Amino acid sequence: MHSELKVFSDQAPDVLEQHHTDKAAMARVLASAGVRYEQWQANQPLSESPQQDEVIQAYQADIDRLIADEGYQTVDVVSMVPDHPDKAAFRQKFLEEHRHSEDEVRFFVEGQGLFTLHINGKVYEVLCTKGDLISVPANTPHWFDMGPAPRFVAIRLFNNPDGWVANFTGSDIAQRFNRLG
Numbered sequence: 078m079h080s081e082l083k084v085f086s087d088q089a090p091d092v093l094e095q096h097h098t099d100k101a102a103m104a105r106v107l108a109s110a111g112v113r114y115e116q117w118q119a120n121q122p123l124s125e126s127p128q129q130d131e132v133i134q135a136y137q138a139d140i141d142r143l144i145a146d147e148g149y150q151t152v153d154v155v156s157m158v159p160d161h162p163d164k165a166a167f168r169q170k171f172l173e174e175h176r177h178s179e180d181e182v183r184f185f186v187e188g189q190g191l192f193t194l195h196i197n198g199k200v201y202e203v204l205c206t207k208g209d210l211i212s213v214p215a216n217t218p219h220w221f222d223m224g225p226a227p228r229f230v231a232i233r234l235f236n237n238p239d240g241w242v243a244n245f246t247g248s249d250i251a252q253r254f255n256r257l258g
Contacts, residue, residue, distance in 0.1 A: 083202040090253045113212035129154040149234040159226035171221040175243040181213040188229025191222040224257030
């Protein structure tokens with residue numbers, strides 16, 4: 078699976094306005110909407126099933142740069158596998174449009190996830206894969222799909238993990254756009 082960006086009008090989910098698979102083009106389009114999108118590379122090989130400390134150490138320089146740029150306070154690693162007993166509940170949790178009071182910063186060490194952002198009348202579907210970092214700005218309406226058989230390892234950065242709560246908009250827009258699998 079490769080990273081890609083699709084852009085639609087929020088009124089026309091069947092009419093594709095832009096489609097990009099080139100990461101530089103994706104970064105330009107997303108930057109114009111105020112979204113950080115970049116690629117990272119590990120500074121050391123990772124083991125088959127890396128633990129949190131190993132993952133963070135492999136990307137420490139980029140993590141430190143983001144902390145310096147944005148003031149994030151906490152870093153952790155989350156993973157999901159297709160046979161996780163609560164995968165359906167975790168998937169369902171973020172499939173509806175919501176906002177957070179702080180940036181949602183995710184770096185995909187492995188696997189994939191579909192972030193869909195609703196900004197100024199446009200819908201940006203961002204399929205993130207290994208090596209992609211996305212930072213959804215605070216208070217941006219969005220939703221996230223990990224798919225029916227999720228497999229990913231992601232680094233998360235927070236200003237306040239206790240305050241990282243989804244505030245749902247009540248809109249049904251997410252039901253009209255694409256999902257994984």
